[in-house]
Amino acid sequence: MLKLDIKKLVLLQAKACLNTNELAEIAKMPRATITNIVHGKRNASPKTIGLLARALNVDVTEIIINEK
Numbered sequence: 001m002l003k004l005d006i007k008k009l010v011l012l013q014a015k016a017c018l019n020t021n022e023l024a025e026i027a028k029m030p031r032a033t034i035t036n037i038v039h040g041k042r043n044a045s046p047k048t049i050g051l052l053a054r055a056l057n058v059d060v061t062e063i064i065i066n067e068k
Contacts, residue, residue: 003065004037004044004052012056012063027055 013023020038024031029051036042044052053060 002044002046002049002060003067004049005063005065006038006040008063009052009056010038012058016056018056023052023055027051 013020016023018026020034021031024034027034029048033042033048034052037044037048049064050060053063056063
């Protein structure tokens with residue numbers, strides 16, 4: 001199961017100079033979805049993780065927690 005690394009997500013969002021509304025627009029998802037994920041109110045599905053990675057122009061492996 002993929003688990004989103006919230007700290008990495010927020011760091012990459014800041015690096016891209018995107019606020020949550022802009023990230024949501026680029027990722028083609030509701031802003032509330034991103035907000036709820038960041039605040040721990042819901043988990044990100046694999047599709048959502050993929051959309052966020054694509055919106056931030058990074059590989060999915062850059063925003064997931066490496067579980068070995």
